[in-house]
Amino acid sequence: MPAVSVENLTKVYGDTVALDDVSFEVDEGDFVAVLGPSGAGKSTLLRILNGLADPTEGSVYIGDEEITGARSDIAMVFQQHHVIESMSAYRNALTGGLSRAGLLESLLAWNDESDKEAALEALDTVGLLEEAEQRTGSMSGGQQQRVGIARALVQQPSLLIADEPVASLDPKAAAEVMGYMRDAAKDRGLTTIASLHQVNIAREFGDYFVGIRDGEVVFEGSKEELTMEDVDRIYYEEDSETKRIET
């Protein structure tokens, strides 16, 4: 059984069809890169996967369970780091445990020994154990994003979703953050779905690719199957057609 099944998802906002009958499956432990130009529908897809938005039509399943709202076993990493700058890396990582527990439990869970261990282990995974006590506000963007990944890991998710996780970083920091995220996911067998607009980064770190254009899946396949023609089709087809007409 696939880890994630996206079945005939359509999302309509007023006159805009953000997703149009999108279907694909994700194998357990795979690192999936969702590619597509601005406005293609990537964020809409990830928000539905995370239970933050409802589809107009269609369904998403984790294993055989349909997603019907936000779930504590789905963790999200955002483009902006979303760390609490006044707190240490360690305290930020610990808040991942709060996402897992309910509101009342969370007050108790704050002191949960297993969460403390998980927070340190997650910081170690993203190469920040020595910086555990450092205030995140004084960290670089790449380090802050690694703290965000650590926090997601402490949530002990069965699915990790990352929406443009390295879009605001320079290429070196972006590759470093992606490396930590991929290794953390692989170590834990954690299925990951990340939207990435940088094709080179996606190719370097992804196992499987879903290309979206105008709300439709226009490519689905492995790294070996993703050719430059496919990349053109995902990003530039309209431009090249325009060029052909013009010339």
Ligand SMILES: Nc1ncnc2c1ncn2[C@@H]1O[C@H](COP(=O)(O)OP(=O)(O)OP(=O)(O)O)[C@@H](O)[C@H]1O
């Ligand atoms: N809440 C909303 N209300 C109305 N229209 C929306 C809303 N969210 C997204 N859209 C529209 O749906 C389409 C897909 O948007 P989406 O943000 O999912 O694309 P994207 O691929 O993530 O783009 P980007 O990379 O620029 O974030 C766009 O036309 C967008 O304007």
